[in-house]
Amino acid sequence: MKLRFLFALISVLLTAVNYAQDNQEDVLFLVDNEPIYVSEFIRVYNKNLDLVQDESQKNVDEYLKLFTSYKLKLKEAKAQGLHNKPSYKRELSTYKKQLAQSFMSNTKVTDALVEEAYKRISFDIKANHILVKVAENANPKDTLKAYNEITKFRNRALSEGFEKVRKEVHNGQTIFGEELGYFTGFRMVYKFETAAFNTPVGEISQPFRTRFGYHIVNVLDKRKARGECTVAHIMVVDNKEEAISNPEAEVRIQEIYQKIQQGEDFEALAKQFSDDKSSASKGGALAPFSSGQLSAPEFEEVAFSLVNKNDISEPFKSAYGWHIVKLIDKKPIPSFKDIKPELEVKVKRDDRSKLIDEALYNSLKKEYNVKVNESYLDYFASIITEDYFKRTWKLPDNFKADQPLFKIGKKQFYFKDFGEYLLSGQKGRVLREPFDTLVKDKYNTFLNESLVQYKEDNLEYENQEYAHILSEYRDGLLLFDLMEGTIWNAAKTDSVEIKKFYEANKSNYVLPERVDAVLASSSKQKTLKKVAKLLEKGMELDKIKSLINGNDNIEVIFTTGIMEANNQSIPKSLPFKEGISKVYKHNESFVLAQIKEVLPVTQQSFEESKGRVISDYQTFKEESWVENLKEKYEVIINQEALKRVKADLKSQ
Known part of the structure; x- marks a missing residue:
């Protein structure tokens, strides 16, 4: 029996090694005969090294234990068929699409938009506006009516004054005249932001359209952005249970302020008396913040009003309690180089992304050498009937389904593909428009979606970084579903076993002296x-x-x-x-x-310590479960490869 096992082990290792050599990789270990490669282990180890808080896990052997447990759980997740769950497939598909977008953006267009965004966040605009609501897909008659109405308001505002007209026309339903206060880049939809930043102070913009309708904006002021402020504070909670004023809190903050006035150290007083436990141990120091970032405007205004480093405010009240604030530092808007990565993320989530999309479509057409024959559109326009607007249209019996339409990479698209797309387009609301316009719009959308989908489907094979990130997320989803079903939910509902666990470990659940x-x-x-x-x-x-x-x-x-x-x-x-x-x-x-x-020292009852008990029980249950998985799925370590891994990591 031992000889058979040894022979099987050697065969498996040789097969895995040969497979690895064919792929120019070493096998680090096997999980139920499935090879796990050195390259993956080193990549994950190096990536997570800075995130590991337990120093023991930086040891290669200790990290290998975690990594093998991770692979065992993945093996079990697939054995349970969790990767076939519809909910898993939907979430993975959504993430895959989102991730692909970050790898497919047009760099030049993105860079130009990022530079524009930086210029705009460097200033705050104060403005009011008038909006005439009209649906984004409104018919030409309603669109023209809204445009004429906003034009009329602008003409009135030029002669009568913007504020007078704004207040008179506002009805809160179809027409809105609003004071917007100060705002900066990314605080408004892109078209509105552009109009506001391009309108000189004191002037009224030309009418412009956003997805909400037609606007005119009156720019009242433009100032440099206030940048970033770093402060320390001492906080006394006003009342922890009721939203009423607590005289004792005000007395206490005034006492602390008096001690500061007497020359006592701000940081020392914060350590002793501040109710903000997260900052008290640091002398009250808070993380830097910018204008509009805090949920306490009173706090923000006081902080930014301090002029010189070490200036200290008088006590003041916010929704969270009483504060005394000390200015540590003020910084202007970061340099473009420092803030560029953050701006790139914002640009890709903003309305600006439509411009990036257009650039993407054009680059994909060029990359895949897509040749579009728009003469085919005449054929589709000829087969569309009024039934399309009634959502009852069907393809004619003599439809040229097998006629080639266009080709993307290795994938050929046919008339039938666009025909089915037209059919599916009837499911939503279909606005009446000329047949040729309808077909052209639908065709462009179909082509663009097909280009992006083809790129997404092949990106995993074209881009290694994308493949690694997608693989990690794919595995993470599986592990979450597995842990939720096997450990977390079971631990919450298994009340009898939890109580037994508490009784066996009561000494862990005590109140200290x-x-x-x-x-x-x-x-x-x-x-x-x-x-x-x-x-x-x-x-x-x-x-x-x-x-x-x-x-x-x-x-x-x-x-x-x-x-x-x-x-x-x-x-x-x-x-x-x-x-x-x-x-x-x-x-x-x-x-x-x-x-x-x-x-x-007082023993806590089960009810008093229930939260901690459940958490500890989950950890205990998981450790026992992993041991069972080791018995179910054999793990074989390639010791020679492990030695090389340790040597490589040590030399880094």
Whole structure:
């Protein structure tokens, strides 16, 4: 039996190696006789190296374990037929189409649009507009009526004043006269943006059409964009449960502001007292932001109003609470070189993409040497009847189905292909228009769609980078469906096993030791010694506060409640025992603690820890499942290839 297994192993490896040599690749390992190549492993390892947080996973052997588990799961997903699910095929097809677009854009046209976009985001435009709504596919009569109406409004606005006309004609249904405020590139549809940026300040544009209807725009101001602002802040939550004003929050922010006015360090106070936990440990520092990016306009206006580095605002209120803001830095709009990649993405998602599409169609026609014989269109116009507009039209019995139409690459298209396209075009709303116009429009759309589809179908074989990205997404979709059905959903519904898991691992679900305490913080050690004496005498906290912080001079800020050892306000060396502590140096200030009660480590009930238990159970279930997959699908490592991989990666 062992001899048979050895013979089978050697045969498989030889077959795989021969296959690999034919493809100029080494096999790293086999999963149920399916070869996995060195090139794929190295590519994925290098790609994910910077994303790996666990240093052990940067070890080749450890990463190989993850990679083999990944391939085992893929094998199981295909064994379950998940790649044949209609939902999987639909999502993959959608992504494939989106991905292909980024590989098929015309570079010259895109670059020109990106440069134009950069010029526009460098400025803010303030404007108002009047819109006469008309459907994008409206008939000529309605289109002309809307155009005449917007022209009339423009003539009135030139003589009577734009604002007067705007307010009078607005009805909120068919005509809109709106104040738009300041906006920059990408904030409006492209045609509107173009009209606004091309209209001088103080003037009214000529009528122009977007998908919403006909507009005129009155440009009121044009200013340089404000760029990027970086600030630190101290936040005191106004009320965590109710949308009402909380006087205590305002008092606390004013106390903190008073300490800043007294010369205390902003960053130290943020570490001690800011309720924004994500920034408190960094001295309140926030990520840079630009105009219009934040959901709190009050915060943005105050931040941009600060002029010099280290300027500090007075306390102010936003929807999130009370803030004090310190200016760290201001930067103008990034250079074109730095922001170009971001702008390229935006351009391809914007209305500008239509211009890119047209350039793509023309380049594909040239690439595949497509020869269009428009004389064929006369034939199709001759067979169209009024039934087409009633959506009952059919191809005639003597239709020339097998007549060649055009050829793209290796694929020949026939009259029957365009005929079927015309038939399917009846499903939607069909606007009445001359037969020759209808056929020409449909033909151009059919040709363009066919060009793009052919390119998409062959792109995986023409472009290696595209093939790799598509393969990763294809596998990712399969793994998601597999994990959802096998692990995630099962773990949520398997209540009996989850409770058993909790009982077997109860020691993992405990609340740590905590204290019910009063913390006093001050920049002066001497002041805290006074506080300690007053606390020892049993004086109430409010009286101590009024005594120490008298005469509008904030010397001490008190924090009360139940806290864990990792609380930002607690010194790490503070022992958890009842009584008044010594004074500690902490967060560039001094801290004193009065511990009223020490709350011991407490076992959490199943309900209290249910979320963590389910997460841990999923991890446990997945690990057990992977071990079963290793038994189901044999994994054979090519040790010689692995040695070469380690040597290659080490030399990089």
